[in-house]
Amino acid sequence: xxxxxxxxxxxxxxxxxxxxxxxxxxxxxxxxxxxxxxxxxxxxxxxxxxxxxxxxxxxxxxxxxxxxxxxxxxxxxxxxxxxxxxxxxxxxxxxxxxxxxxxxxxxxxxxxxxxxxxxxxxxxxxxxxxxxxxxxxxxxxxxxxxxxxxxxxxxxxxxxxxxxxxxxxxxxxxxxxxxxxxxxxxxxxxxxxxxxxxxxxxxxxxxxxxxxxxxxxxxxxxxxxxxxxxxxxxxxxxxxxxxxxxxxxxxxxxxxxxxxxxxxxxxxxxxxxxxxxxxxxxxxxxxxxxxxxxxxxxxxxxxxxxxxxxxxxxxxxxxxxxxxxxxxxxxxxxxxxxxxxxxxxxxxxxxxxxxxxxxxxxxxxxxxxxxxxxxxxxxxxxxxxxxxxxxxxxxxxxxxxxxxxxxxxxxxxxxxxxxxxxxxxxxxxxxxxxxxxxxxxxxxxxxxxxxxxxxxxxxxxxxxxxxxxxxxxxxxxxxxxxxxxxxxxxxxxxxxxxxxxxxxxxxxxxxxxxxxxxxxxxxxxxxxxxxxxxxxxxxxxxxxxxxxxxxxxxxxxxxxxxxxxxxxxxxxxxxxxxxxxxxxxxxxxxxxxxxxxxxxxxxxxxxxxxxxxxxxxxxxxxxxxxxxxxxxxxxxxxxxxxxxxxxxxx
Numbered sequence: 001x002x003x004x005x006x007x008x009x010x011x012x013x014x015x016x017x018x019x020x021x022x023x024x025x026x027x028x029x030x031x032x033x034x035x036x037x038x039x040x041x042x043x044x045x046x047x048x049x050x051x052x053x054x055x056x057x058x059x060x061x062x063x064x065x066x067x068x069x070x071x072x073x074x075x076x077x078x079x080x081x082x083x084x085x086x087x088x089x090x091x092x093x094x095x096x097x098x099x100x101x102x103x104x105x106x107x108x109x110x111x112x113x114x115x116x117x118x119x120x121x122x123x124x125x126x127x128x129x130x131x132x133x134x135x136x137x138x139x140x141x142x143x144x145x146x147x148x149x150x151x152x153x154x155x156x157x158x159x160x161x162x163x164x165x166x167x168x169x170x171x172x173x174x175x176x177x178x179x180x181x182x183x184x185x186x187x188x189x190x191x192x193x194x195x196x197x198x199x200x201x202x203x204x205x206x207x208x209x210x211x212x213x214x215x216x217x218x219x220x221x222x223x224x225x226x227x228x229x230x231x232x233x234x235x236x237x238x239x240x241x242x243x244x245x246x247x248x249x250x251x252x253x254x255x256x257x258x259x260x261x262x263x264x265x266x267x268x269x270x271x272x273x274x275x276x277x278x279x280x281x282x283x284x285x286x287x288x289x290x291x292x293x294x295x296x297x298x299x300x301x302x303x304x305x306x307x308x309x310x311x312x313x314x315x316x317x318x319x320x321x322x323x324x325x326x327x328x329x330x331x332x333x334x335x336x337x338x339x340x341x342x343x344x345x346x347x348x349x350x351x352x353x354x355x356x357x358x359x360x361x362x363x364x365x366x367x368x369x370x371x372x373x374x375x376x377x378x379x380x381x382x383x384x385x386x387x388x389x390x391x392x393x394x395x396x397x398x399x400x401x402x403x404x405x406x407x408x409x410x411x412x413x414x415x416x417x418x419x420x421x422x423x424x425x426x427x428x429x430x431x432x433x434x435x436x437x438x439x440x441x442x443x444x445x446x447x448x449x450x451x452x453x454x455x456x457x458x459x460x461x462x463x464x465x466x467x468x469x470x471x472x473x474x475x476x477x478x479x480x481x482x483x484x485x486x487x488x489x490x491x492x493x494x495x496x497x498x499x500x501x502x503x504x505x506x507x508x509x510x511x512x513x514x515x516x517x518x519x520x521x522x523x524x525x526x527x528x529x530x531x532x533x534x535x536x537x538x539x540x541x542x543x544x545x546x547x548x549x550x551x552x553x554x555x556x557x558x559x560x561x562x563x564x565x566x567x568x569x570x571x572x573x574x575x576x577x578x579x580x581x582x583x584x585x586x587x588x589x590x591x592x593x594x595x596x597x598x599x600x601x602x603x604x605x606x607x608x609x610x611x612x613x614x615x616x617x618x619x620x621x622x623x624x625x626x627x628x629x630x631x632x633x634x635x636x637x638x639x640x641x642x643x644x645x646x647x648x649x650x
Contacts, residue, residue: 008041008242009222009249015040016221020173023096023140030140030172031065031094038066041225043241045070046089046232051081053088055116061085062109065094065138068228070236085116089235090134090228098142098171100152107156110135111164121197128234130196135166136224142171145635146213147611150177150258154211154271162261162269167194167231170224174633175216175607178227180255182208183339184303184312187408188255193231200267203335204347206303206310208262209269212255215607215630219251226251254605256405256628264306265333265349273306274621284352286373287359289317297368298322302355303344309355311345319343325361326350387622390648391431395424395589398624399596402610405628406497406603415496423489423592430481430588434581437474440467441556441578445567448558454565461558461565472553475572478581479543479552482588486536490595497599504529505540524640525598531642535587538573553577589647597626598640604628611635615649625650 006014015037022028035048042048051067054060068090069083091113093106114133121131142149149169157165169177179192184206192209216223229244261269289298298315300322313319323334323345335346350358363370387393399420407413444467448454453465487505494501499522503514511533518526546552557568569576575583601610611629618624629635643650 007249008246009251012041012222012225012247013219013250016172016225017218019221020218023172029096030138031096034092034094034138035066038068038225038228041242042068043239045236045239046241047071049081051083053083053085053091053113053116055085056119057117059116061088061091061113061116064091064109064113066092068092068134068232085118085133086131088113088116088133089232090136092136092138094138094140096140098139098144098149100144100148103137103139103149103152104156106137107153107160107166110137110166111160114164118197129237130194130199130231130234132163132194132197134168134194134228134231135164136168136170136228137166138170138172138224140172142633146171146175146177146630146633147258147635150211150213153177154259157261157269158271163194163197165269168224168227170220171633172220173218174220175630176214176220176223177211177258178214178223179261180210180212180257182210182260183337183344184208184310185342186339188212188257191227191230193227193234198267200263203333204263204265204267204308206305206337206344206347208260208272210260211258213258213630213634214255215252215605215632215634217252217607217632222247222251252605252607254607256608256630262306263347265308265347270306288371288373289315289322289362290369290371292367292369294369299373300359302352304352305347307349308347309350309352310347311355311358313343314341319345322358322362323348325358325365326354330354388620390623390625391589393622394625395427395593397622398626399593399600401624402597402600402604402626402628405605405608406600416493419489419492419496420596423485423493423596426481426485426489427588427592430478430485431585433474433478433481434585437471437478437581438578440471440474441567441569444556445569448567449564451564454558456560456563456565461560463558463565468555471556471570471577475553475577475581476546478584479539479546482584483540483543485588485592487540490592493596494599497596497603499525499599499602501529501595504533504536522602525595528594528598528640528642532587532591535584536591539584542573586646590643590650593625593647594640597638601638607631609634609637612638 019030019033019037022033023030035050038048046068048066048068050063050065052061052063053067063080067081067083067088069087070089071087091110093109095102095106114135118131121129153169167178180188181190181192182188188210214223226244226247229241229247233239233241233244260272262272264270284302287300288296289300290296296315298313298317301312303310303312311319311323313322319336323331326348330348330350333346333348337344359370362368387397403413403416407416444465447465448463453463455462491502503511506514515526515530542552553572554570556570559566559568569578571577572580597610607630608628609631610626611634612626626638629637631637
């Protein structure tokens with residue numbers, strides 16, 4: 001079958017696979033073959049070759065394995081080429097092996113090439129056009145997880161003007177890193193190509209620039225190829241190149257997002273402040289604009305943005321007419337982005353106070369009526385700890401981040417969310433009760449030992465405080481709540497994720513049959529549940545025994561030790577009650593996290609998996625245990641396995 005009968009996506013994919021095979025052949029160089037491969041698909045006026053560029057100031061780039069440039073019919077095709085910076089469309093650095101030091105060197109090479117000065121860009125009215133050089137780091141292979149490259153990319157970006165950032169990192173057989181565009185309140189909308197020089201000198205679009213890792217695997221060359229060609233069609237408008245979008249047929253669409261950037265008013269990309277991230281940002285209250293009869297015209301909201309702000313409008317009233325009330329200074333950078341029924345202003349040099357003044361002017365200088373949204377919110381304290389607590393970070397934030405990836409469509413999350421909310425509320429109650437049990441006995445024992453509520457008179461011991469009834473009640477509450485989490489809550493969570501663990505709570509024969517059946521489809525979970533049975537059965541049996549007897553907890557015993565009285569902690573199932581509730585609470589927390597993460601893991605996109613971060617690598621502000629990674633080329637994947645270590649130790 002010749003190339004004419006193959007789709008362009010298949011042709012490019014086969015070319016990428018040839019490069020992969022070449023990379024695995026001793027003595028062969030992908031760097032030497034890449035430009036020839038590109039030239040199979042490039043059309044006039046572009047050509048790829050090894051070479052370097054010089055600019056109008058005499059500055060010279062380093063030598064690149066591949067540069068893509070424009071040429072005339074008279075150009076000689078000798079290699080390596082020296083080309084003027086004005087003709088330079090793209091530089092591709094191709095290290096054979098990639099470690100961090102090599103990555104930093106490639107970054108510096110690309111950044112310098114992108115900094116070469118070019119002649120002023122010609123104007124093509126109504127036609128997208130750029131003279132900017134695209135920069136690609138093309139790693140043949142690396143022993144580093146792609147996340148490590150992404151983290152180093154971010155470190156280097158923070159020290160480098162954004163116009164000089166490399167635009168894509170490719171690991172040939174594993175995946176890519178590039179930037180995507182996201183507007184407030186939306187998902188990712190597409191790839192971000194470097195804007196034309198001075199494109200944002202007078203206006204700043206209200207968009208986030210989000211680094212993304214794509215698990216492209218052997219389609220990584222397709223992704224790079226399409227990205228390059230999308231840039232070339234605006235580098236020389238009207239060029240009859242291949243349809244870059246068709247090149248992506250068959251390429252995985254899923255991505256893993258990594259942080260985010262925003263343009264500031266100077267036109268530089270800078271990291272989004274942490275306080276504006278979705279997991280900690282509380283938006284300002286909307287404001288309604290109505291006509292004189294009370295008819296709703298628009299709803300406005302102020303969005304803080306680096307060193308300025310954005311006005312978001314929902315409704316039919318054109319936002320341009322309202323921005324007039326901000327004054328001349330703001331209008332100099334004015335403009336509108338329309339996203340369906342939403343309108344967003346460009347980033348403006350305004351604050352929340354300026355937005356408030358705009359509303360006052362609308363109210364005073366027009367016949368429109370301004371009113372604050374009357375909707376009230378219930379803000380209720382959930383716990384005495386925040387995201388820095390491992391319990392909250394892992395069982396709330398961490399699991400919900402996995403949920404977002406497993407259920408990208410919010411409408412399909414409802415069953416899971418309902419079940420997991422029950423588990424978490426019950427688990428918090430269980431944890432609080434376990435703490436109360438420990439505190440109740442500990443404080444009583446201390447008061448007894450100090451003689452505050454106990455005394456010795458002759459041969460008799462007098463205890464003036466009795467906590468037996470309260471301790472029994474709290475122990476029984478713990479058993480009820482813990483079993484509710486384990487048996488009712490987690491069955492519903494796993495059911496929502498299409499996994500049945502009901503046999504865990506059945507008689508030995510039924511349990512053995514259930515484990516055997518699960519072994520065929522999910523051996524890791526089957527083995528985990530076999531170990532879980534050792535403590536879960538004990539917990540459930542104690543709860544059942546409690547229902548048929550007056551109490552599972554004996555009374556506190558007291559004895560004389562020297563001159564003081566000692567309270568002996570009552571035992572349950574062979575353990576002091578405080579140790580028992582601590583142990584069971586720990587097992588329960590591990591079970592909820594690990595089984596839920598495992599079942600969500602099975603629903604992730606095919607190229608994405610879950611990695612477990614070592615304790616020392618977790619963010620102190622939100623020490624989540626799990627993160628998304630690429631199945632091929634990412635961090636080592638996590639597999640569920642039973643352990644004796646505590647929740648805080650894992």
